[in-house]
Amino acid sequence: MHWIIQNAMLSEPGVRELAERLPRLGIPHSFHDLGDDWKLVPEANLVGNVIVIGAYAIRYEARRKGWVPGLLEVEHDHLAYVRHWGDAMLNxxxxxxxxxxxxxxxxxxxxxxxxxxxxxxxxxxxxxxxxxxxxxxxxxxxxxxxxxxxxxxxxxxxxxxPLREIVEEHRFWIVGGRVVTNSLYKRGQRVIYENHSDADVVAFAETIAAHPWQPQRAYALDISVGPKRELHVIEVNNLGSAGLYAANVQKLVDAIEQMEY
Known part of the structure; x- marks a missing residue:
């Protein structure tokens, strides 16, 4: 699979690690800017599977080119999540x-x-x-x-x-119905990246990943921990547009590469 990375995303530590790891793994990849017309610079005309890592607007180029899996877009609204996941949703x-x-x-x-x-x-x-x-x-x-x-x-x-008090925020990467890697990214108001989540948080994420309804084959799942250890889903993000924080990039790349498209 060819990995496209938008240069603007390289300011994010996890994406920067991804960019450094891909050549060591021998995985085809290239770096691009996104023009005002939402087209890649330089243009990429690729054959075969292509995954895109970039800002939300890069989805237009992925759609235009018909790349698979592309940005791995999640196209559901709040009511869909509440309908399927109910009170597991923070809001x-x-x-x-x-x-x-x-x-x-x-x-x-x-x-x-x-x-x-x-x-x-x-x-x-x-x-x-x-x-x-x-x-x-x-x-x-x-x-x-x-x-x-x-x-x-x-x-x-x-x-x-209503506002809900959040003590910690964690991001999990779900691929093919299972948790692949995770990262703590916020404690209180302090941004902190750690490749660690407590067992109860991991178990909650695994429950969501195993639910019969899934918003996409691969996605980023943000989970909150409340003051009494209440666990909820904050939101779901496109995998291709979500910061990688302190994720285990090797595990994530392996999981994406092994998926069948």
């Missing part, structure tokens, strides 16, 4: 609204919000009511300007829910 109790229909007068002083779909239209996280109202009004004003094309539309769906 299972959150509400989903059309952006145009958010009940502004009923918003609490602080809350969590994110796009309902995995489209990275804005950064998920906690927000204050006054900040949200100002931003919401700015977005709505764009809809009245015929010369502006807003990425957030009236029908864009938004998840709004």
């Amino acid at each position: 299972a109790a959150a509400s989903v609204w059309r952006f145009a229909d958010v009940p502004l007068s009923f918003l609490p002083e602080r809350f969590f919000c994110r796009p309902a779909e995995d489209n990275k239209l804005w950064k998920a996280g906690p927000t204050r009511r006054d900040e949200f109202l100002e931003w919401h009004a700015q977005v709505r004003s764009l809809w009245d300007d015929p010369e502006v094309e807003s990425s957030i539309l009236p029908d864009t769906h938004i998840v709004i829910g």
